[in-house]
Amino acid sequence: MNIPYFSLSEQNNSLRAELNAAINSVLDSGAFCLGPEVDAFEKEFAAWNGSRHVLAVNSGTSALHLAALLLNIKPGDEVITTPFTFAATSWAISYVGAKPVYADIDPVTYNLDPAKIKAAITPKTKAILPVHLYGHPCDIEGILKIAAEHDLGIIEDAAQAHGATVSGKKVGNFAPLTAFSFYPTKNLGAVGEGGALVTGSDDLARRARALRNHGCYERYRHDEVGYNYRMEGLQGAALRVKLKYLDEFNRKRRALAFRYTEKLQGLPLTLPVELPNNRAAWHLYVIRAADRDALSRHLADRGIGSAVHYPIPLHLQKAYAHLGHQPGDFPVAEQIAREVLALPFYPEMPLEHVDIVSAAIRKFVTFSR
Ligand SMILES: Cc1ncc(COP(=O)(O)O)c(C=O)c1O
Structure with missing residues (x-):
């Protein structure tokens, strides 16, 4: 696959x-x-x-x-x-x-x-x-x-x-x-x-x-x-x-996102949410998992891609070492950077791929509990 x-x-x-x-x-x-x-x-x-x-x-x-x-x-x-x-x-x-x-x-x-x-x-x-x-x-x-x-x-x-x-x-x-x-x-x-x-x-x-x-x-x-x-x-x-096709692309992204949310609901993961007053552009579909790296490997073993945006918060990047920050300065950003995983996602992706990816995630979560 x-x-x-x-x-x-x-x-x-x-x-x-x-x-x-x-x-x-x-x-x-x-x-x-x-x-x-x-x-x-x-x-x-x-x-x-x-x-x-x-x-x-x-x-x-x-x-x-x-x-x-x-x-x-x-x-x-x-x-x-x-x-x-x-x-x-x-x-x-x-x-x-x-x-x-x-x-x-x-x-x-x-x-x-x-x-x-x-x-x-x-x-x-x-x-x-x-x-x-x-x-x-x-x-x-x-x-x-x-x-x-x-x-x-x-x-x-x-x-x-x-x-x-x-x-x-x-x-x-x-x-x-x-x-x-x-x-x-x-x-x-x-x-x-x-x-x-x-x-x-x-x-x-x-x-x-x-x-x-x-x-x-x-x-x-x-x-x-x-x-x-x-x-x-x-x-x-x-x-x-x-x-000319941007609204259509965004509608497809939205449908894929809702499908992921439907399929992953109830699992011990954090799913992305749209606040009541907002409508997201759904650039990515990003979940949070405590054992993110193991989940990513599990998906890769099954031929499923994923990505981390972004593994190192900017205050801990070498380019900004001169600002003198330490781990722990921005705990929410640091925890989220450890847990985020972006799932396969682009407007033309078939909905069935969402189902396959979600089933693979469900298997991982159930197995690793
Ligand atoms: C949040 C954010 N800001 C800025 C940029 C920079 O845009 P570009 O790659 O077009 O220079 C990007 C994308 O790469 C981005 O994701």
Whole structure:
């Protein structure tokens, strides 16, 4: 048996004719860096997300970096963020010379806990950078309240959460700036690297457009040091094709997630939950098991893939050793990092695979008790 953890081939095969046509049109036009396909994608993604401005860039990491620059975060500033995320969330803070200040996470959503954010605020705090991990919204309404009380900026990291909603509103419409990633495995994936910065502010969008293109407000007029963070035309064209199917992909993810939850209910595992006011984008289906590594080996022995996102919280990574953290500083994040296991999950995965994986997990749990 072979049940892969993730696969893109079904999606790319079913869209091959449309993707080929889109790629060929860029080859014909020669608009390889930004250009009309990227412009059109920005408008279509903005309409899909209900957002005012979308700036397409070359990765989610670049979008986060631009957001930190746009909030004028500088050396000596502190930004409160989660230790339990992909490292790029913290890179954005480090790139502008500021200090990531971690706060522990909520044991249900695995996202920043507002009470812990409050306790981490100092006179140097400039902003909060929450993540909607695995496509599950963070408590963005609670975080907005704290930011307003303390006059702090917010950057939403929605790299994993295209289409997630809070109180009926899509993520990317709460904070002044939101970063999305279109890395190929994301809910909306490019055929290479890609990302977007989303904002409701005309002023921030204007400066972001310049920063992404060498600081140019007009051709060869550089008002500040800029970056080459432009999206490629080929990515814009491919993303336009995939965006048409994003709602369908997300519906399929939801059906798979509900099936897993139905099949795994009652086992001594922690299953992901959607809070009443939220709708998850179900980027991944992540369970928690006390003997996670043994479960992962058990699945691998049966030809079933799985993955750990993320085994080492950021405060314990070598890259952040200079912050001086110790094991035990963020106990919830550390415990969850020991227990999480992402199960096979992608929109085109057959529902029967959920049943096979769930049966294998049931066998493991029953046997190891
Ligand atoms: C939570 C999170 N933030 C940021 C990123 C960075 O995005 P990218 O890989 O497009 O640079 C990713 C994805 O890789 C991510 O999962």
